[in-house]
Amino acid sequence: MKINQRHAWPSTVEEAIPIQQQLAGEVITCDQLGAVQHVAGVDVGFEENGTITRAAVAVLSFPQLELKEYAIANRPTTFPYIPGFLSFREVPTVIDALEKLTLTPDLILCDGQGIAHPRRFGIACHLGVLIDFPTIGVAKSLLIGKHETLPDARGSWKPLIDQSETIGAILRTRTGVKPIYISSGHRISLPTAIDYVMQCTPKYRLPETTRWADKIASKRGKWP
């Protein structure tokens, strides 16, 4: 897929903050997506002591969830890991990987938060706004927000609240297993995001999309 560059990538928090504040105003949390036939999952890893960033994208058919295509990209790492600024470290390489795809997915599940972020602009929002695509933030741990006790059953969820605002949800994708955190990235509402995440997570804690991306990015497996 073809992607247009929207802004240069900064290397400091001072430069990153105004970019987040500006682009956060472009985030859409209403459903603006068509029929979903392909869902993509993204995963990022690091090599050479963190100096190289590696991104993998997996495209699956929906709702069958069968792997249809994948792509990998590498880049020198140019931004340190600072909570609240993850996208500046990972998105450039993710975009490189997305550009290599032949298939164009209808929805992308990102590793990390969407609007469940201090400035309502987590990695899923950043990627979504830059490429103007529907994205969902799927995080394995909490960045900000509070929530009530979560029941043990698969499918149960509770809103994530920050400053008396609902910014996402804590969701149990598997009975008795540690929950995950969902939030709108771009062009999708929270209820719809939860619905798609559940449909992409029929068996394990994490969506099949991210599991495939993980597997592909992993140095062990070889994918001809």
Add this chain to the structure above:
DNA sequence: GCGACAG
């Protein structure tokens, strides 16, 4: 000032 802190 003291914690908390996506990956």
Add this chain to the structure above:
DNA sequence: ATCTTGTCGC
């Protein structure tokens, strides 16, 4: 994120 083996449980 990454460094790493076996092990407990469904």
